[in-house]
Amino acid sequence: MLDQVKTNLLEIKNLRIEATSYPPGEAPRKVVLVDDVSVSVQQGRVLGLIGESGAGKSTIGLSAMSFARGGARLAGGQILLNGRDIREAGAGELRGLRGREVTYVAQSAAAAFNPAKRLMEQVIETSLHHKLMPRAEAEARAVDLFRKLGLPNPETFGSRYPHQVSGGQLQRAMTAMALCPRPDLVVFDEPTTALDVTTQIDVLVAIKAAIRDTGVAALYITHDLAVVAQVADDILVLRGGKKVEYGTTDQIINSPQQAYTQALVSVRSIDHAEKPDSAPVLSVANITARYKGTNFDVLKNVTVDLSAGQTLAVVGESGSGKSTLARVITGLLPASQGRITFAGRTLSADLASRTKDDLRELQMIYQMADTAMNPRQTVGTIIGRPLEFYFGLKGAAKRARIQELLEEIEMGAGFIDRYPAELSGGQKQRVCIARALAAKPKLIICDEVTSALDPLVADGILKLLLALQEREGVAYLFITHDLATVKAIADKIAVMYRGQVVRYGSKTDVLTPPFDDYTDLLLSSVPEMKLGWLESVLASRKMESGGN
Amino acid sequence: MRRIPLSALIGLILTGGFFFVAIFAQLIAPYKMDELVGGVWDPVSAAHWLGTDSIGRDLLTRMIYGAQVTIFVATCATILSFVTGSVLGFLAATAGGWLDQALSRFVDLLMAIPTLILSLVILTAVDVTTINLILVMGFLDATRVFRLSRAVAVDITVMDYVEAARLRGEGRGWIIFSEILPNALSPLVAELGLRFIFAVLFISTLSFLGLGVQPPLADWGGLVKENSAGLVYGIPAALAPAIAIAALAISVNLVADWVLSRTTSLKGGRGA
Numbered sequence: 114m115l116d117q118v119k120t121n122l123l124e125i126k127n128l129r130i131e132a133t134s135y136p137p138g139e140a141p142r143k144v145v146l147v148d149d150v151s152v153s154v155q156q157g158r159v160l161g162l163i164g165e166s167g168a169g170k171s172t173i174g175l176s177a178m179s180f181a182r183g184g185a186r187l188a189g190g191q192i193l194l195n196g197r198d199i200r201e202a203g204a205g206e207l208r209g210l211r212g213r214e215v216t217y218v219a220q221s222a223a224a225a226f227n228p229a230k231r232l233m234e235q236v237i238e239t240s241l242h243h244k245l246m247p248r249a250e251a252e253a254r255a256v257d258l259f260r261k262l263g264l265p266n267p268e269t270f271g272s273r274y275p276h277q278v279s280g281g282q283l284q285r286a287m288t289a290m291a292l293c294p295r296p297d298l299v300v301f302d303e304p305t306t307a308l309d310v311t312t313q314i315d316v317l318v319a320i321k322a323a324i325r326d327t328g329v330a331a332l333y334i335t336h337d338l339a340v341v342a343q344v345a346d347d348i349l350v351l352r353g354g355k356k357v358e359y360g361t362t363d364q365i366i367n368s369p370q371q372a373y374t375q376a377l378v379s380v381r382s383i384d385h386a387e388k389p390d391s392a393p394v395l396s397v398a399n400i401t402a403r404y405k406g407t408n409f410d411v412l413k414n415v416t417v418d419l420s421a422g423q424t425l426a427v428v429g430e431s432g433s434g435k436s437t438l439a440r441v442i443t444g445l446l447p448a449s450q451g452r453i454t455f456a457g458r459t460l461s462a463d464l465a466s467r468t469k470d471d472l473r474e475l476q477m478i479y480q481m482a483d484t485a486m487n488p489r490q491t492v493g494t495i496i497g498r499p500l501e502f503y504f505g506l507k508g509a510a511k512r513a514r515i516q517e518l519l520e521e522i523e524m525g526a527g528f529i530d531r532y533p534a535e536l537s538g539g540q541k542q543r544v545c546i547a548r549a550l551a552a553k554p555k556l557i558i559c560d561e562v563t564s565a566l567d568p569l570v571a572d573g574i575l576k577l578l579l580a581l582q583e584r585e586g587v588a589y590l591f592i593t594h595d596l597a598t599v600k601a602i603a604d605k606i607a608v609m610y611r612g613q614v615v616r617y618g619s620k621t622d623v624l625t626p627p628f629d630d631y632t633d634l635l636l637s638s639v640p641e642m643k644l645g646w647l648e649s650v651l652a653s654r655k656m657e658s659g660g661n
Numbered sequence: 662m663r664r665i666p667l668s669a670l671i672g673l674i675l676t677g678g679f680f681f682v683a684i685f686a687q688l689i690a691p692y693k694m695d696e697l698v699g700g701v702w703d704p705v706s707a708a709h710w711l712g713t714d715s716i717g718r719d720l721l722t723r724m725i726y727g728a729q730v731t732i733f734v735a736t737c738a739t740i741l742s743f744v745t746g747s748v749l750g751f752l753a754a755t756a757g758g759w760l761d762q763a764l765s766r767f768v769d770l771l772m773a774i775p776t777l778i779l780s781l782v783i784l785t786a787v788d789v790t791t792i793n794l795i796l797v798m799g800f801l802d803a804t805r806v807f808r809l810s811r812a813v814a815v816d817i818t819v820m821d822y823v824e825a826a827r828l829r830g831e832g833r834g835w836i837i838f839s840e841i842l843p844n845a846l847s848p849l850v851a852e853l854g855l856r857f858i859f860a861v862l863f864i865s866t867l868s869f870l871g872l873g874v875q876p877p878l879a880d881w882g883g884l885v886k887e888n889s890a891g892l893v894y895g896i897p898a899a900l901a902p903a904i905a906i907a908a909l910a911i912s913v914n915l916v917a918d919w920v921l922s923r924t925t926s927l928k929g930g931r932g933a
Contacts (some may be wrong), residue, residue, distance in 0.1 A: 443828055464827065472830040485821040488841035502829060548825075 121153040122195065122297055122330050123177055129189035130172055130181060130354075131530060146172050146185055147354045154298065154347075159324060161345030161362070163338055163377070165567035166538075169354040170334045174300045176200075177332055179207055180216045195297065212239040213425045216291035220303040222283040226275040233271025234287050238296040251293065258289040261326055262319040281312035285319050300325075300332045305340060309430040309594065309637040317343060317524055317640075317647060320394050336567065340375050340639035343647040350374050366644060376569055378642060387620050392452075394421040394555050394588050395442070400451035402441050411437045413612045415451070419605070421555065422582065424589040426599040426620075428635070429609035435592045438609070440559045442590070443477060456555055475505045476549035480561035482541035486533045492519075492544050493529040499551040518547040522577060539570035542634040543577065550581065558590045563598055575601050596639045600624070608632050665919070672915025679909050682725055683732040692719040694726045702888075702896045707787045715887050720898055723884055727902060729907045731880040731909075734795055735860035741799025742856060746806025747849060751837045753807070754814035765811070768804045776801050777803070777866065784872045794873060800862055802856055810850055813845040820932050854917025865906050881906050 130147040148168040154160045162170040172185065179199040181187050192200045194214060200205070216239065219225040236258075237251035246254070252271070259267035262285040268365070275283060284304055291299045304320065305313040321344050324331055335341050341348060341362075348365040349371065350357040358371045369375045374519060395418070402412040412434050419425040428433045440446040442453060444464035453460040456474055461467055479485035487496050496515050500506040506514055516526045522543040533541055542562060549557050563571035579602060581587065591602060599606060599620075606623040608616040610631045616623055628636065637650050665673070682689060692698055696718060703713040711720040718875065753761040771779070780797050787793050817823060823840050831840075865882030867873030874880045884902035891898050 445824070445828070467830075469830055472828065477825065477828055479821045479825070485825060487822045487840055487844065490839075499829060502831070537760065552829075 120155070120196075121193070122156050123332075123514045124153040124193040125173070125176065125190065126151050126586070127190040128173065128187070128192065130169070130176065130185055131188040132185040145354060147176075150349075150351070150354075150356050150360065151190075151191075152332050152349050154332065156297075156330055157326075157328045158346045159333055159344055161341035161348040162332060162334045162351060163336065163341050164351035164357075165336060165569070166350040167353070170336075170351055171302050173351070173355075174302055174332050174334045175217075177298060177300055178211050178217065180211075188612040211242075212296075213245065213294055214260060214296055215241045215298045215300065216294065216296045216542060218284075218287050218291045218299060218301045218304050221307055222287045223280060225287060226283065228275050230274075231271065232273055232275065232278070236271060236286060236290045236293055239290070242296060245294050255289060255293055258292055258323070259286075261323050262289055263284075263315065264289075279312075280623060281308055281316050284308065284316050288316075288320055289325060292323055292329065295327070298330045298332070300333045300334070303336070304333075304589050306335065306337070310596070310640075311430060311634055313340070313640075314647070314650065316640045316653060320344065321647065333390040337640065338366070338568075339646075342642060342644055343640060350377070363644060366642060368527065369635065382450060383579070385579065385601055385603075387604045388423050391419045391420045391422065394456055395419040395590070396452075396454040397438075397442065398452045398454070400438070400441055400448045400453070402437060402448045404444055410449075411612050412441065412448070415609075415612075415614055417587050417605075417614060417617060419556070419590060421588055423604040424582065424591055424602050425605045426591045426603035427591060427607050427609060428593060428596060428599055430594060430635075432611075434587070434612040435594075435609055436560055437612075439560050439590065439592055442558065443475065467586060469503065473499075473552045474555040475558070476552050476554040476556070477558045477560065478542075478545050478549050478562050480564055482538065482545050482565075483533070485545050485547075487540065488533055491529070492533070492534075492536075493530050495533075495544060496547050496551050499548060503552055514551070518551055521550065521581065522547045533578070536564055537570075539573060542566065542574055546574075546577065546581070550585070550587075553585075554587055556588045558592070560592045561594070562591075564593070564595065571598070578602065596636060602655070668915045669919035672912040672919070675908060676869065676916055679905075679912070680732060683728045686725045686729040689908035690722040690725045692722040693866075694718075694722060696722075702891050702894075702898055712898060714884070714898055715891065720884075720888075720901060723879060724901060724905060726880070727881045727884050728905065729878055730862060730874055730878055731864060731906075734791065734798070734864045734874070734880065735857055737795045738798035738802060738860045738864070739853065739857045741795060742802035742806050742860075743849070743853060745800065746803035747810040748898060749803070749843075750807040751809030751814045751845075752833075754811045755833060755836060755841070756817055761811075764770075764807070768807050771801065771804045772808075776863075780863075781870070781872060784867070787879055789872055789875055791874065794864065794867070798860060802860065802863075806852065806856065807848075810845060810849060813848055814841050817841045817844050847923075851917050851921035854913050854920065858913050861906065861909055861913075 122399050128147055128150045129145065132144050132146055134144050135141050150173060152160060162173055164170050172182070175182065175192070176187055176192055178185065179192060179202055187200050192201065193200050194210065199210065233252060233255060236255045237248070240246050241248060241249040255271055256267050259270045264270050264285055278286065288304070301320065305316050308316060317340065324344070333341055333344055345362050348359065348362050349359045350365065350371070352373055358369065358374045365374060366378060369378050397415060397417050400415045401410055403410050409432055415438060417425060427438060429435050436448065441448045444460070444462065444467055447462035455471065458471070460471060493512070493515055496518055497511050500511050500514055515529060519526055519528055524540060524543055528540070533544070536544065543596055563574050568573065569620060575598065578589065582589065593599060603620045605618065606620055607614045608623065608631065616629055616632045621634070624636070637654070640646065670833060674722030697711040697716065698719050699709060700714060701713070701717055703709060705712045709719050709721065711724065714720050714723055724777045749764055753764045759921070782803055783797050784793070818841065826836055826840050864873055864880060868880050869886045871886065874883050876883070881902040885899050888899035
């Protein structure tokens, strides 16, 4: 299965990583983060580590440099790098190999760069520190890497400060930093997760080309199977610190053996037919809005309609004005021009002058369920408050209705006295949905509600939302940057770009060519779960630009 | 049952003891507060466990009544500073705008003047009664509480659950008392202990300077002042109240430290 002729650059055998947890009010106890994991990486190959949050992928990635994050211990097994066991290597030896043999690319480049130093200084720092090459050579190599990674003006790029370049460029600069000392192995820890899809594809292409050109081996950590399918030769699927499946990319994607891997591969395959139009529950007409104290319109002349019981997906990159549109509709940010009609009534622009019915019938669900619930209130209080506030329910009647709502979100009545900290991420989001439902709304604004969740959990939430729509006839305004989610749930789509709606219509219309330039770019940038997707996109983009 | 660290346990026992003595001073004290029972600065004896003071009153009795006065004034001042400081702080944080600006700048103004000097000036202008002492101490200390509670509440007001409450149409009262207060309580409770200590030290300082509790009543600071002349002749009567002040400050501090360390866990949740 794996190419055994080449020697193993990195070989991890029966790795076990432990940490001590301190649950409040209990004695400290040992937790096993990674249990009995064995993998190997050969020269010039890329191993993808994939799994949900808490699967131990970053922990394994860091162990390749014999590093364990605060509190964790590399408790057992072997980590063989270039043939020697580095698991219990001393500080001096580790200092020698980190940055020379293994380098690391972090998820958040913006947080990893020193804002006070120019990029060039930071990119060549490791090479100089290890005395691998003289400064002139290091700088020349950095410029060469900048060029390979497709950065603009490679000659002068290094003289900029981190805040002067974009997030995607910064991520590529960090890749250059990792490649500059000519390491044997690079650990990429979710390098594209924090980026927009259209940026992600550029960074992916750059990373893939750089790996190929320099012949370096890599560990590529991500939670997105479609992404890892584009760059990795082999894939290790992890769950709860244990190996689920290990094989070549082709085998994992095309013929997964384990049920968990199959679920990961087939995620987001919800089939959703468009519903016919009916009377609009929400009409947004010519809305223009700006934030206080600025003279820049965040929304420009936005017009969309949403039929009762339908889902309107608002898509766009970060900064396109999607969330601002939600704030304008909810009244948190009064629009400077335009009109919002909701359930046949004209909504007043600011929150304070809206009627209780306006507030009740328009509910909102947030991206981060953690911060959307008061940590000091029980699930019962969180769901019960709207019941009490809008309908005056008290005592047993309120409790009975809370139970009913908990049933609706597919959680048992046993959750009523729990605190948010005692729930999983998916359960938290479900409670937020129940809180919105409690008000018997006509429209729920869903602001990136699945973005912070693992794919399988997100799938469950989307299915729940669809089932609730079927039963309660509630309309959704669904804000997202994830086009796979849009395909799963939308009836209508509005594509936003720089505060304007560039494309609006039914799902089939919006997703069928001919596209405008931006929608085309956006749609073609969404990674697909098949091998060679990246190459085919690049080929078709080259062809188009060649034709122009 | 949660394990209480030794230091916190010592702090709790000592603090509890001081408060017990203060509350039941009239029952515990062996003599009357201003009764002359012996000579000037009599040494320690079976009848007078701490000896007598500068005019022949029983020092232990004076100390017990002193505890009552000190703790009463400090407690009242702390409660006053907390109620005004936190209510105004939360109000400023949730209302924002000009109200926040006006309150915050006014507090900056007050804090720019050293508290001791400002209170000495005020106390020379008004009658030095217990009520006035409490008012002056409470309001001046409220500036500190305002700063803290506003800072804590500003962090909480931007949370999505506060926005959700606002979108639901909740009034400011609900937002302050049900959404913000429970989440701001831990740092405020820890601050409560510290402010109490500062109040004890402050009233002692004022009394030592002669602008605090007036004779024949005396708090610990006043007792130090009355007996300080004896130190020159090697008579240790002034040390007893001084030690009591230090002991109370340290024991409350131990408790406050424990509360603070318990609540700064990054676990979220109830912080319990």
